[in-house]
Amino acid sequence: MEGDxxxxxxxxxxxxxxxxxxxxxxxxxxDWVVCLACGTSNPRRVGHAAPDGERPA
Ligand SMILES: [Zn+2]
Numbered sequence: 236m237e238g239d240x241x242x243x244x245x246x247x248x249x250x251x252x253x254x255x256x257x258x259x260x261x262x263x264x265x266d267w268v269v270c271l272a273c274g275t276s277n278p279r280r281v282g283h284a285a286p287d288g289e290r291p292a
Contacts, residue, residue, distance in 0.1 A: 236268070246273035259284040 241250045248270065255267040262284050269276040 240268070243270040243272060243275065244277075245270060245275040248272035254279075257281055 236252050236254050240254075241252050242248070243251050251270050251272040252268050253271060255269070257264050257266045259265075263280055264282045264284050266279055266281055267276050268279055
């Protein structure tokens with residue numbers, strides 16, 4: 236990851252966070268951020284899988 240998001244909120248190490256692949260759950264896009272220094276992982280919501288009012292068939 237790059238920028239502020241690459242810095243771990245938990246142990247304070249810089250440029251140690253990496254993000255998982257994004258997956259869809261409950262109509263939202265999610266991923267994980269994991270710190271390579273302390274091992275702390277954090278789920279994130281990164282957006283909506285589909286525009287409002289539009290459902291896959
Ligand atoms: Zn950390």
